[in-house]
Amino acid sequence: MIGIDWGTTGFRAFRIGDDGTIGDRRSSPRGILNVPDARFGDTLREEIGPWLALGEDRVLLSGMIGSRQGWKEAPYLPTPAAPADVAAALTDIAFDWAQAKLVPGLLSYDAAGVAEVMRGEETQIFGVPALLANGGIACLPGTHSKWATVADGRIVGFATHMTGEVYAALKGHTILGRTMREGASDGPVFDAGLARSADPGGLLHHIFGVRAQTLVGALAETDAAAYLSGILIGHEIRAALASATGTTVHIIGAPELTRLYARAIEACGGVAEQHDGDAAAAGLYAIAAHAVWT
């Protein structure tokens, strides 16, 4: 089969054998925002044509490709959801070269009745066997970090933290960015930001410390971005762990980001395990196994 993780800014494809092993892979920057005139079918064929020519005829796609801005909208599936539930809710799409199906995103409501949505992360979570077998917490750090609770083989609920996007907005469009200069993104100053996030005063106050500490000479301009990053990631992790102490956090993503988060989770008193982005392939395989193919 062919598994596709198609997000807003990137495209990844896996050729997956009958036993779940990844036989081949490719990636490109052709995320859904970078596909002109919504020519998703043509783009897909260009990307995976050689594998289709080898006889592959099942394609499972997850991520923002199934959103309103993508190829076709795959309606959200409510939690709790197991791979089999997702497989029963796939959306067929017309693709002349193979059977193609879209994985739905998930929808959950928290105790206060506020909605949460994800698209693509559910697939990566299903790709971590330890989570499905034993339950636990999944963390997918990034622009919109996702934290999900897994129990009894199902995703039971999740929360999004806008950490990465807030970091970029603060750095690019507030006074905090004006005195920032290139520097290391981790190290002791990142840790100082993490520690700061445990103090009273709140996030909106802590971030002003980036400016005030620079003004009084207590923070170098080359350290300001790492300090801000530590404050934001610290707030994310402390809030997310508040309802999940003691549970192992399975961090899924690119190694440079999972390393940073593992360090931060441990500094905040948590236990972390890292998984790379191949979890997407494993998740697509797990879902495909329950799907009906003709």
Next chain:
Amino acid sequence: MIGIDWGTTGFRAFRIGDDGTIGDRRSSPRGILNVPDARFGDTLREEIGPWLALGEDRVLLSGMIGSRQGWKEAPYLPTPAAPADVAAALTDIAFDWAQAKLVPGLLSYDAAGVAEVMRGEETQIFGVPALLANGGIACLPGTHSKWATVADGRIVGFATHMTGEVYAALKGHTILGRTMREGASDGPVFDAGLARSADPGGLLHHIFGVRAQTLVGALAETDAAAYLSGILIGHEIRAALASATGTTVHIIGAPELTRLYARAIEACGGVAEQHDGDAAAAGLYAIAAHAVWT
């Protein structure tokens, strides 16, 4: 005397009688960022020339005009500070038409040793007689909201919350702003945002609710900005009040903003009293009374 509140984006001048009453006033958008070629002396003379011609010869200036980006840097004075302490630390500036002095900003360190700075707000706080007489909490809402503790006639410490600037950055430069449309800035949706800020999950999570609730049709696009504003102001107030429950909060600023904050503070369990921007004139008068004029 003449009192000047000269900030980053605005300029306000008061002609103040010997008994402290405001005899005349003027304001303009000529904040320090809008004064070409740092021609602050010329700008000041253009603004207050008619009053100088009437014989006024004492000018006291506060705000960002005393910053590194302003006319001349007036070094920060450490807290605790009373009006007399500030008056003893004024910085003279050369101005051919009258004696002119700059009010220093204040510098404080919190329990964790992190610096805080203000310029101009100290003057407005000194302009609220009830605060100097009885102590309490001052809140100056805005781009960078300031919360200060006053005791025994002195500002003993303070904290900045970047609420207004974060709101603008999120609205203008993240996915949250994309689906926002013009609507009322207060009302039930603002209150819902305030209430949301008391839930677990943290600020970085709560703000994503603006998007998720819009996606599932639970939040109108015309209500999204007010909901976001309620979440941010609620987080600010809850963090600021955490160390000051039961004390009256004296809110100082433009009436539309003090009204919004009074409503929010009361919704968060606090007690609020509103003061308008004329507090700047009263504060300049209070400081000037302790200053040495020739």
